[in-house]
Amino acid sequence: MISGDNDNTTLTREAVLLRSAELIDAIPTALTEYRCPLCGGIFSDFAALESHYAEEHPGAASPTTALLSLNGRLCKVLIEPHWTLQRTLQFRLGLTGAKHMCDRGVCGSCTVIMDGRPVLACTILTVECEGHNIQTVEGIAADPRWKPLVDAYCKWDAMQCGYCTPGFLVSAKSLLDRNPNPTEEECREALSGNICICGTYPRHSQAILEAALKIARGE
Amino acid sequence: MADLAGVNGQRENFRVVGKPNLPGKLSYALATGIAKFGIDYVVPGMLEAKFLRSPYANAKVLSVDTSKAWKIPGVVDILTWEDEDIKKLNSFGESFGPQRAWLDDLADQEGAEVAVIVVAENEDICEEALRALDVEWEILPHITDALDGAREDAPVIRPQVREAPTFGAPSPDGPKNPPKRGNVAYANMVSGDIEAGFAEADHIAEYDMYMPAFASHMPNPSGSVAWWFDDPYTSGDGQSLRIEGAVREKRAIANMYGLPVEKTVQEGLFMGGKYCDWGLRKSQEITPLLAKRTGRPVRCVNTREETFDQIMCQRYMHLRVGFKNDGMITAIDDVSIADGGSWGSSSFGNVGDLTQGPFNSVKCPNISQRMQIVDTNRGLMYVSGQHCPFNWDSATMAIYLIAEELGLDPLDVAKYNLHGPDSKEDPRPVRSFDECLEEGRRLMNWDHHKAGTKTLPDGRKHGASFRYQMCPRHSFSSYNSRLELREGRVHLPTQGPLFGVYAVECNAMVVAEELGLEYDDVSIDFDHREEFTPVGGGSDGTTASAWVTKECANILKKQILEAAADEAENPPPPNMHGPMGGPPGPNPLKGYKPEELDMEGGRIIVKADPSKGLKLGDAVHRSVVATYAGKPPMALWTFGMGLRLDTMNTAFCEVAVDEETGEVEILEFGVVADPGKIMRLTSLESQIDQVMYFSQGCQLLEDFVYDKKTGVRLNSNMIDYKKPTILDVPPVHREFLETRSGNAAYGANGISHSLANTHLVIIAIHNAIGVWVDPPATPDAVLRALGKA
Structure with a gap:
């Protein structure tokens, strides 16, 4: 019989990034x-x-x-x-x-x-x-090179309920792969296939632009 | 200032509260997909379940033969509405409408769950089994438009009585509502003398508008997975239930299955965007029964098409406003024909909605809001949402109509008609309103023009609109808060959940503020066994819960200081399981009374000499627990149901309309809001963006489309039902004022519901082209209104 295992107890920044790596290893x-x-x-x-x-x-x-x-x-x-x-x-x-x-x-x-x-x-x-x-x-998330992007998403509240957020983050990473120094307009265009019901749209460009700067500086 | 009761309500200096860019405690889990929502759970040996859903808009199941379905490999269980296990079920979820069997043989909308549930090894087998059922249907007449249902010759689709609303009626001694007739129930709210008000008027303006329904649109389709297990941590007979996906409704599920709450385990913290659509769907309620019957975990999840309930039902509105030559309103008569929702599920007439709107802010005493609430087969609405009916914009419309007729600025008309802070007779200005209005005027470079008179350099017509609202946030709910100092660290335990308003973060910020800590010094401990859940409270996430947490924090602080003084005099004995008690060397707090101590920078200090102090963990070794149960003082608006005003907000919209193509572009939204005190800036801003985008969607894009002949809804998918994308949304300029006039911690208040609106964009379009366009104002609708299509 399956027990009531708790898998939500450790959701801090470090624990989450580690958990991402563990999931891949698993x-x-x-x-x-x-x-x-x-x-x-x-x-x-x-x-x-x-x-x-x-x-x-x-x-x-x-x-x-x-x-x-x-x-x-x-x-x-x-x-x-x-x-x-x-x-x-x-x-x-x-x-x-x-x-x-x-x-x-x-x-x-x-x-x-x-x-x-x-x-x-x-x-x-x-x-x-x-x-x-x-x-x-x-x-x-498990790749340290993309920590600035994850950090920026969290710092700028680029999520409310958070259900759509991983999809946005993947689109954002894909944009930065292609264009490490995007404009705000390019961010909006790259995310135009992602729908958020909670109205976080302006936050994403803010987060991506900050992350792009940090990644460029090697932070 | 209004309700700044409680400890430190008058606090002037803030180190933590109001600080931007403090990440949410669960943000990393959300951003990386680690967060598991109910439908994400996949457990070993899991079965899937599906309901039979009606292909008809209104039908009765006369009989079902399940024999062929049972023969399909992989089918594990089939239940019908006639099974005793089903008959025993009774929902405790939040919804409106007459009581009804949990599952029966009646289907009152296309896609409604009806008569049969199939459990199988996977969803595909469920679908195959459902197709193999021999169902005999009696197809009944249907209604998919409230106007059709209100006709004298309309078929009566549901004979049940609908109770008239009584909550908060402005004139409880007024005439009773007429009894239900045919499909139509009545909810009439009248105050003052309407006829006298119109007789007194120098002008009467009229306005007709159709407001479409729009979707609730939870991002994550509703569903749950449940299983039973032997729980070594909880006493009592029988197994415990683990259910994921019902989220806020753990207690409702416990009640439904006759379980103690502690034997109902729901650890998931993530519920998706449920902005006041709290109603439990059948897929969230049925899995415990199916898991019990099959002895295996069972998952039941709606498809996207099955997750298209309404957050606002359709409404036909006729508004008549009487006013004097100087713009003073003398009478408002708002008549609506509105969809009562499938099985009376609409909140129209159920939530005191008619008592809001114009009743609560204009000086005019003569107001009538009458509604015909019509049974239809259009769909379900659960509780209310961002566009809850108290945001009807009768007053907004009245102000615009007056401004147009008299050539006045609507801002001036609004200011002239708004009553004072304490009552309709109070002539004093409302500070929060005046400040929001003037700041908005500046923010938008407001320069009002009459309809159809301004052309932009690119040839498009320019329009602008304005509305105001009070910030009617609830403070009805009480909370049980608990805080703990343990091993030198302050803990805020909560069961969660998280649904997008960063409520628990606001509470942690308040705790940090009161205890001289930083935000990261407060541990938010998520534990499903805890009672505290900071759900209620408005856009700042805090109206009631943060006030309670503040009180609790100050009780904890008092106890910590007493413990520090006591330990300084009586060092604790060594703990064989941990570090030795007491600080190394002499205790600098020795000889001081608790009242001579304070908390600052994570230390206990001597007030008179802050250089003397100890780290929290060195000063207090024992665990200290504080509890507080209660709620903040009632919000002013609740006295007289909105006749007293404290925190207000204003919203503005500018559009450009291309009269050749019919395309409407929202150039910008502007919002000036008074949240009383900003608690958490980034989430406050996001929540304002959200309601403005909601408002954009419902006025420009969204509607439910039905095939009238069959009653089938044609656009229950995200391709044909349009929501705004990142490329659609305009800039939202936001300004905040902090009048500290709210009733939450430090005078904060919530705002988001109050900014949701159904008319702001439509008025701006009228101001641009001089004709009314029924929403959604798609290009074809605009061209039709202009007589060009």
């Missing part, structure tokens, strides 16, 4: 069990799961595996073919930074960086991600 690189999504049966290898499907669930679309390059780590996941990257991150890899909001590529809350470009994890299938380098907000 991403399993190999599959150790294969769970049937239809009946919950557990198998020791993929061939056994496929046999089980043929026998017990004939005609059903069988699960598949995908090899992902995520935050610098290679990991193999068991998924269903129609799963989006957002679902895989949340349901298989324990990464909750790509948030589910609009579910159809409008709000930007699930933004990740793929091969240097911001993409929406709710509209890209996991199986399409094989062979691409993906960076999530956890990967950005």
Whole structure:
């Protein structure tokens, strides 16, 4: 039986940045069990799961595996073919930074960086991600080079309820990758695919511009 | 100054309170995605659940055959409204409308949960099982527009009685509301003599407007995950419930399942943007039952389409205002036909809304607000929101209409009509209002012009508008606050949660201020077992809770100083588990009484000689706990329900309208607000931005669109339902005044609800082009109003 474990007790700056790194370290690189999504049966290898499907669930679309390059780590996941990257991150890899909001590529809350470009994890299938380098907000948070950006977001309250914020932060990082010295207008343009219900819009440019300066100075 | 009661209400020097750029205690978790919201929880062995949802706007389930669904591999449980477990459920969440079975065979809107719940290994199987149900529907007539529902020949879609509102009626002895007739209930509030007021008038202006509904739009779709577990930390029979995703409603869930609160565990701190939409959805309430039945964790999450409830229902408004040649209002008659929401869920007529608006600030005693509240099948509204009905802008409209008719500046009309601080008969100025008004005039370079008379160099028409509001923040709620000194550090324990107003941070700032500490010296301990949760209190996050925390901090301070004096005389014995008691060397506090000591810079010092002192942890070794239960003095506005005025705010809008394309650009918003005392500047600014963007969205972009024939809502998604993006929003210029007139700590007050508005942009558009445009003022609507489309 699962206990009432508390996983919200340490949410200070240092603890959160450390937790990001821990989450990345905890991403399993190999599959150790294969769970049937239809009946919950557990198998020791993929061939056994496929046999089980043929026998017990004939005609059903069988699960598949995908090899992902995520935050610098290679990991193999068991998924269903129609799963989006957002679902895989949340349901298989324990990464909750790509948030589910609009579910159809409008709000930007699930933004990740793929091969240097911001993409929406709710509209890209996991199986399409094989062979691409993906960076999530956890990967950005765990990278000391981006501490000025995270710090600036927190200093300037670039969040209220905070649900959409990781998506904004990923878009901001992607902007700074492409343009380390953006103007305010360029910040607004880069974040135009992210929707915030809480009205934090002016805060983001403020945070990005301050972070850009600090990063340029090597602070 | 008004209500600065309590300890240090008159404090003049602030080291911590008001300081900008102090990060929120949970900001790092939020920014990095570490923060887990309810729907983020994925636990081993978890099942998923889904409700049958109605494809019809109004229908009854006559029968359901679940046999085919049961045969689908992966289906674990199926419940119908006829199951005893379901019949026993009773919601304790916050909502309006007649009592009703928790789940039944009636679907009163398209997409409503009805009749069946399926539990399966995953969501896909749930969907497949729902498709496999044989459901026999009786399709009933539907209403998707309040005007249609109010017609004499409209089908009666719900026969229930709707209680008339009584809360805060301005004339409780006035005539009773007529009984409900057909789909229409009545909520009439009248004060003074309306007919006499119009007879006295030199002019009568009229105005008709349609106000669309707009969405609540919680960023995170509603849902929960729950499981039962053996809890070694809590006594009592049976397992404890762990539920994530119901957030503020832990007590409501405990009540629903007959559990002691301490056996209901909700550790998640993050609830997303719930700005007064507190109502629990069925997906947040059902998981404990399903987990109990299946013996496994169960997750139930709404889709985005299923998370499109209304924060404000549609309303047709007709306003008539009588006034004298000098601009003095003699009568206001505001008649509305408004959507009562599915199953009477609208807050119209339920929250004393009609008693607000023009009743509370203008000198004119003759005011009538009458509303027909019409049953429809449009959708649900939970409690109220940023645009709660007391922000109806009847007075704003009246002032603009008078200014247009008489060629006056609306700022002058407003000033002339506003009553004094204590009552409608009080002729004195309201300091906060006057200062906000004049500062706004300066901020906006205010230069009023008559409608349609100003053209910008680029050929577009220029329009400007203004409104004022009081800052009616609640101080009704009491709080239990607890503070603790432990091992030299002050702790502020709270259960959370966090929903975007940085309330607990404001409380920590107050504690630091009172105890001579820095913000980072105060530990905010999040613990679900704690009672204190600083939810209520307005945009500064603090109206009631920070006042309570201030009182508690001063009790703690007294106890700390007593402990320091005592330990100086009687050093504590050595602690075998920690450092030896007492400071090394002689204790500089020895010989001083508690009243001769103070706290400053993290030290206990001698008042007469601050060089004498000890670090907090060296001066006091014992744990010291202080508690305080209570609430601040009632806000002035509550006396007479808004007839007394303390802190005020003003808002301004400038637009440019292209008469060729119909495009409206908001050039800028301006807000001058008096929060009494600024507690936490950055979040205060953000909350003002938020309400201005809300106001922009509802007047320029947002509406629910229905297919009239089927009653199906066509735009329950974020593509077809437009919210402002970062490229849409204009600059918001903000100025703050600190009159210290509020009732919270140091005279602070909240402001954000009061700045939400439904008319500011629309008035500016009229001022630009001289014709009224019903919101949302999309380009096609503007062109239609101009007779060009």
